[in-house]
Amino acid sequence: MKRFVLLALLVFAACGEAEVDRRRPPEPAPSGIQLQEVAAFDSPVYVTAPPGDDRLFVVEQGGAIRIHDGERTLESPFLDISDRIEAGGEQGLLGLAFPPDYDRTGLFYVYYTAQDGANTLAEFRREDGDSADPRSGRVLFAVEDDEVNHNGGMITFGPDDRLYVGMGDGGGSGDQHGEIGNGQALDTLLGKILRIDPRPHGERPYTIPEDNPFVDREGARGEIFAYGLRNPWRFSFDRATGDLTIGDVGQNAVEEISYVPFEEASGANFGWRVFEGSARFTDGEQAEGAIPPAVDEGHDIGNCSITGGYVVRDTGLPRWVGRYVYGDFCRGVLRTVQLPDGEPQDTGLEVEQLSSFGEDAGGRLYAVSLNGPVYRILLG
Structure with missing residues (x-):
């Protein structure tokens, strides 16, 4: 998720060894909203669901995807590719996305x-409703990365049915890559959100949409949709408006939530490595048109690695509808904010080692703990 200094890195690297503390369930928030444990998994980092499917698909960092059908977790994984993954620290199986036509094609x-x-x-391709064929794997791209951290990992289909991919800046500290760092360099995929059509095109294993912002710019990668990012571990599109919100993990001082309306997102520059949040990080450099964060939060309140969430559209959470929910891996406090310029509010809910949020096919909201539990957020 980030470079997770010392303790946080050790915690993440110890995946699979931590035991779930079931002695006391999380307390409900003053609003009556509570965390209801769905099930526990082995180092879960994300949850999602195919369109129209009532079940929950849980991504485990070690390389398995498991299905929870509302009552139990199926014994056999939907997919297990642990034999081709390097897991631990910030590495592993990090993202999962189902396209709108998954029911027809079986591709994900x-x-x-x-x-x-x-x-x-x-x-990969589905074999049946409960399993996929690990032999069906087709690599679209493999971007070399000399560092073990800042791997990005979020993938999702946007409101335009294109596949969006979050890429970290290449790792290390301070984005010391090339003359201006990877975040601001348009000749690399690192430090970006990419936008592609995953269908092959000619000899290329995927298609670059012609309306991507840098398709016709010399020296720029056509896959790039937005840039100036350090490690966009989790980002999301508002189900109602399509607006883009990014949880971009900070360096040593500031964690950042970035927001941009969808119609303004193409070609957006979010400022790293020139800025860390709204604070200047690198003197003497420029980030053309950099969009300041909607929220930046310091490490002085216990933050270490922002965990981006979702604008809530679950009508079962009436007090949260239209508000963005997010948190931090170390602090664990769930917060909401009215974007783009509202003041964040604590919800009274906490998730230890908050690795991710997720939505199911109906837009119901979940919070994920790397310790094992996946929680549904609901009105008690």
């Missing part, structure tokens, strides 16, 4: 760090 996409460290996007 995963993002992982391969055994050689490459940040890899791959396509």
